[in-house]
Structure formats: structure tokens, C-alpha cells
Amino acid sequence: MIKDSWIISLLLAEFISIALMLSAAILAIRIARKWNITSSAKEQLVLERQSYLISTIMMYVFSFEMVSMWLFVIIVNDHLPPIIKGAMCGTGSLNANQFGWIALDLKSAEFIFLALWLILHHLDRKIPEYPLTREKNIFLLLLAPLVCITFFVEVLYFSNINPNIITTCCSITFDTTAAGSSSVGIFSTLPEEVIVRIFHVLSVAVLMTDGLVLYSKRWMQTTGYVLAPITGVAQFIIVFLAIVHHYAKYIYGMPNHHCPFDMLWKEYFFVGYFIYALLFLSLISSLSIGVMGIASKKQVIRSEATSFSGKAAIWNAGSTVALFVLLVCVEWIWNATALQIQ
Amino acid sequence: MPEKIIVADNIVKTFDEGQPNEVRAVQSVSLCVFEGEIVAFRGPSGSGKTTLLSLLGCMCKPTSGEIIVCGERITKWSEHFLTMFRRKHIGFVFQNFNLIEHLTAYQNITVPAIPLGLSSREMKLRVHKWAQILRINHRLAFPINLLSGGEIQRVAIARALMAEPELIFADEPTAHLDTKLSNELIEIFSNLKDYGKTLLIATHDPIVYGSKIVSRIIDFRDGHIVESGA
Numbered sequence: 001m002i003k004d005s006w007i008i009s010l011l012l013a014e015f016i017s018i019a020l021m022l023s024a025a026i027l028a029i030r031i032a033r034k035w036n037i038t039s040s041a042k043e044q045l046v047l048e049r050q051s052y053l054i055s056t057i058m059m060y061v062f063s064f065e066m067v068s069m070w071l072f073v074i075i076v077n078d079h080l081p082p083i084i085k086g087a088m089c090g091t092g093s094l095n096a097n098q099f100g101w102i103a104l105d106l107k108s109a110e111f112i113f114l115a116l117w118l119i120l121h122h123l124d125r126k127i128p129e130y131p132l133t134r135e136k137n138i139f140l141l142l143l144a145p146l147v148c149i150t151f152f153v154e155v156l157y158f159s160n161i162n163p164n165i166i167t168t169c170c171s172i173t174f175d176t177t178a179a180g181s182s183s184v185g186i187f188s189t190l191p192e193e194v195i196v197r198i199f200h201v202l203s204v205a206v207l208m209t210d211g212l213v214l215y216s217k218r219w220m221q222t223t224g225y226v227l228a229p230i231t232g233v234a235q236f237i238i239v240f241l242a243i244v245h246h247y248a249k250y251i252y253g254m255p256n257h258h259c260p261f262d263m264l265w266k267e268y269f270f271v272g273y274f275i276y277a278l279l280f281l282s283l284i285s286s287l288s289i290g291v292m293g294i295a296s297k298k299q300v301i302r303s304e305a306t307s308f309s310g311k312a313a314i315w316n317a318g319s320t321v322a323l324f325v326l327l328v329c330v331e332w333i334w335n336a337t338a339l340q341i342q
Numbered sequence: 343m344p345e346k347i348i349v350a351d352n353i354v355k356t357f358d359e360g361q362p363n364e365v366r367a368v369q370s371v372s373l374c375v376f377e378g379e380i381v382a383f384r385g386p387s388g389s390g391k392t393t394l395l396s397l398l399g400c401m402c403k404p405t406s407g408e409i410i411v412c413g414e415r416i417t418k419w420s421e422h423f424l425t426m427f428r429r430k431h432i433g434f435v436f437q438n439f440n441l442i443e444h445l446t447a448y449q450n451i452t453v454p455a456i457p458l459g460l461s462s463r464e465m466k467l468r469v470h471k472w473a474q475i476l477r478i479n480h481r482l483a484f485p486i487n488l489l490s491g492g493e494i495q496r497v498a499i500a501r502a503l504m505a506e507p508e509l510i511f512a513d514e515p516t517a518h519l520d521t522k523l524s525n526e527l528i529e530i531f532s533n534l535k536d537y538g539k540t541l542l543i544a545t546h547d548p549i550v551y552g553s554k555i556v557s558r559i560i561d562f563r564d565g566h567i568v569e570s571g572a
Contacts (some may be wrong), residue, residue: 037418037419037420038417038418040355040402040403040405041359041403045421048421048422049421050422052422125422128418128419128420128423128424129414129418129419129420130420216540
């Protein structure tokens with residue numbers, strides 16, 4: 001399986017991104033240890049220039065990761081199902097061995113953390129003293145192992161796929177009548193109506209949090225920066241569950257079809273890409289409010305961090321509303337169409 | 343009462359600190375420069391005048407002390423921000439001009455305007471404005487190596503003025519000029535003062551520091567201010 005050209009391309013792209021990331025990490029060690037913006041020594045000047053190099057590398061790594069994440073989804077959702085017995089979509093491919101879902105989760109986490117790094121970098125570059133450079137480079141040093149582990153798990157996943165072993169696909173994994181496996185886990189036992197209600201309540205909670213972040217700088221610096229990421233993560237989980245349990249059947253027009261991958265296909269107007277893009281945008285913007293809150297503890301950057309958290313709140317609110325409207329519209333269109341048929 | 347445009351508080355610049363070849367080029371210098379002034383730093387070669395100009399002109403950071411330029415505390419700024427600041431607020435006329443030989447006078451003058459993102463029309467307007475004031479508009483199409491010493495000097499000044507900075511720094515501006523051209527340069531500096539520019543000139547040429555246009559002379563020796571007066 002590892003000899004497949006798609007997989008080799010993906011792993012090669014990832015390998016390049018790891019090589020870049022590790023080279024940035026080597027430079028980051030020096031910066032994290034020796035950064036002193038008040039110094040007039042040549043070494044500080046060299047560190048500043050290396051810091052620019054790191055930021056360029058990280059932008060490339062992020063771009064690579066964005067493309068490789070899409071490529072990963074394409075491979076598991078389109079390319080592997082015809083090869084693996086029993087697989088009909090991404091779920092079947094990821095169930096081919098124990099590393100599939102872990103690889104997807106790690107890739108998602110990696111993408112989110114890289115985006116947060118870039119947001120932190122953007123904030124740092126707004127202030128002439130670069131007050132977050134040390135913290136940013138320590139964060140990079142923590143990210144480097146995650147990128148390596150993700151690559152390693154991906155290699156394990158692709159190299160351990162046995163096309164002759166029959167895998168379970170979405171109809172079993174996301175069977176809402178029984179305890180599901182992998183990503184859905186214990187939440188699959190929750191009733192559909194409860195999940196949809198929680199989704200609605202959480203969407204309102206996210207909007208209220210964003211409103212308060214925008215309204216009160218003080219509240220953002222004391223409570224908002226903790227609450228926004230919590231509601232954001234909770235919303236991310238619950239939206240995924242709501243899609244699987246409730247909205248998927250409207251997208252597919254079938255009451256027992258709960259797959260989170262099929263909606264990425266052309267047959268369903270690629271609606272999954274819009275849903276997941278909004279979901280990730282919402283999560284990243286809510287987490288970035290948390291990052292801004294932590295950054296605002298430094299007096300020199302407080303004003304910029306607060307202003308940026310306001311922008312993040314607008315993005316978060318916008319993506320939450322768009323996601324809500326999109327999912328409700330899908331349900332509404334289906335119901336309207338069904339009524340017409342009747 | 344004019345505003346303070348530069349404030350230096352107890353600045354020290356040490357090169358190769360902690361090394362056997364350590365040099366303390368500027369030692370505990372405090373001064374302030376007001377808007378519209380022409381200040382001459384007078385002192386022998388190696389006294390630290392150029393280093394002081396580099397520090398006040400955001401070309402390098404002091405080892406210790408505080409510098410405020412145009413109301414901004416620049417001492418802790420990163421290289422990138424210093425560059426951005428310099429690009430907007432400071433024009434430099436170097437001792438050796440530092441012009442690009444194979445480019446024409448026009449092209450040399452436009453160099454600082456490229457990172458500013460000016461439109462070609464705006465660039466052209468500015469070049470012609472300063473070329474006319476500095477009387478080099480008839481030589482704009484000529485490569486630098488075909489110009490006389492005085493014309494080269496004026497091209498260097500026009501380049502320093504291209505970004506319309508508030509501050510002009512000139513390091514030994516008459517070092518390569520004869521008496522006649524030096525006097526012409528003094529006249530040009532006088533014109534710049536009328537345009538509201540503040541000039542800081544490092545020199546040991548009596549034609550410059552002895553001229554009427556200089557508001558203040560600061561005597562500099564071994565990295566120290568020895569005397570400061572009108």
C-alpha cells in the first residue's frame with residue numbers, strides 16, 4: 001500500500017514540511033535561549049534575521065499542511081475506498097487499521113496549532129519590540145514533535161493497510177442506534193434531539209461570548225479569554241455530533257446515512273468542505289481569543305491583543321452564524337422538498 | 343517654542359564588547375535637538391561623530407541609554423521597525439555618497455521611494471521637485487560616473503530628501519568638495535532649513551561649522567561631548 005503514488009506524494013510533501021519545521025526548530029532553540037531585544041550586539045541582529053527566516057518557513061509549513069490535509073482527506077475518501085474491501089468512503093479507509101483516526105485527529109490538531117502559531121506571530125510583528133518572540137519560539141519547539149509524530153502515525157497508517165481485510169464503514173461506525181467507535185465515542189449514546197438542542201444553545205453561547213469580548217476589553221482579559229476557547233471547543237465537538245446524528249440525513253436525503261465524509265463528494269455539492277471550513281475557522285478564531293488573552297498579560301502588547309481578539313470574535317461569530325444558517329438551510333430545503341413530493 | 347525632535351539620554355555605544363579589541367565609540371552622551379535646527383557635530387576623525395549620527399539616525403542600537411526620535415522611543419525596537427522608521431523619517435547623506443554607479447542620477451534618487459510604494463507619477467514629481475531645488479534637473483539622465491563631485495553630492499542629497507523626511511543626517515558632506523562647492527552646499531542646507539527640515543551634520547570642516555546657517559555646534563572628542571553652544 002505504501003507504494004501507491006498518491007500516498008507517496010502525500011508523505012513526500014509531509015517529509016519536506018517536517019524537514020523545514022525541524023530546521024526552524026533548530027534556529028528556534030537559539031532564539032528561545034538568547035533573545036534579548038535590548039541588546040545592540042551583532043548576535044541579536046543575527047537572531048532577529050533568523051526569526052524572520054523562521055516565520056517564512058512556518059508560513060510554508062502551514063501552506064504545506066493545509067494542502068496535505070486536503071490531500072489526506074482526498075486519499076482516504078476517494079482514492080482508498082475502491083482498494084480496501086468493505087470501504088465505501090473515508091470512514092471505511094480510516095477504519096482499515098488502528099492508526100487511521102489517530103492520524104486524522106493529529107493532522108487536525110497540527111493544522112489548528114500551526115494556525116495559532118501564525119496568529120501569535122502576526123501579533124508579535126505588530127509591536128516594534130517583538131514582545132512574543134521568545135514565547136512564539138518555545139511554542140514552535142513544542143509543535144515540532146507533534147508534526148513529527150503526525151508524520152510517523154501517517155506512515156504507520158498507510159503502511160499497515162491490508163486491502164484484503166474487510167473493514168467496517170460509516171453505516172456501522174456512525175450507527176446512532178448502537179455505541180459507535182472511534183471519533184464519535186461515548187457521545188453517540190446521546191439522543192439526536194438533545195444533541196441538536198445543545199448545538200443551538202452552544203451557538204447562542206458562542207455568540208454571547210463573542211459579543212462580550214467585543215463589548216468589554218476588561219471582560220475579555222479576565223474571563224472571555226478562558227470562556228471563548230471552552231465554548232469554541234465544545235461547539236466544535238457538538239457540531240460534529242449534530243452533523244453525524246442529525247444533519248447528515250438531510251444532506252444525503254436518507255434517514256440512516258450518517259457519514260461525515262460523503263458530503264465532501266460532488267454528488268452532495270461539496271457541501272462538506274463548506275461545513276468543515278467554517279467549523280475549523282470557528283474553532284481557530286475562538287482559540288485565538290484565548291491566545292490573545294494570554295498575550296494581553298504583557299503590558300506592551302495589551303492594546304494590540306485586545307484589538308485582535310475583537311477581530312477574532314467577529315470571525316468566530318461570523319463563522320458560527322454561517323455554519324448555523326448552512327446546516328439549518330440544508331434541513332429546511334430538504335423538508336420543503338419532501339413536502340412538495342408528498 | 344520648537345518641539346524636541348531628538349532626545350538622547352546617557353547613550354553609550356561599545357563595539358566588540360568584552361573582546362580584547364573593545365571600542366567605546368560613544369560614552370554617556372546626552373543631548374536634544376529641536377525641530378528646524380541645524381546642528382553641527384565638530385570633532386577630529388575617530389572621535390565618534392559618525393557613530394553618534396548612526397545611533398541618532400536609527401542605523402544601529404546603543405549599548406545602553408535611551409534615544410527618542412520624533413516622539414518614539416526607538417532603543418528597544420527591532421531592526422525591521424527601525425528600518426521602517428528610518429525610511430519614513432530620516433534621510434542620510436553619506437561621506438562617500440553610496441550611490442549606485444551604473445544607474446542614472448534619476449534612478450539613484452528614486453531608490454528610497456521604491457519601498458515606500460509611491461506611484462511612478464508621484465516619484466517623478468518628487469524627483470523633479472528636488473532636482474530643481476538642488477539644480478541638477480539637467481543631469482538626471484546621466485549615469486553617476488559622468489557627473490562632477492558637486493553634482494554627485496547634490497544627487498546624494500536629493501536621494502536623502504526623496505521620502506520627504508523631517509530629519510537629514512549628513513556625514514562629512516564637504517569631505518570631497520572644494521571651497522566653491524562647499525559654499526554651494528551650505529546654501530543648499532540653508533534652503534532645506536527653509537523647508538522645515540532638521541539637519542545634523544558631522545564635520546570637521548570650518549566652512550560648515552563656521553557658516554551662519556548652523557544653529558548649534560557640539561564639540562565631540564573621544565566619544566564625549568566636550569562643549570555645546572551656539
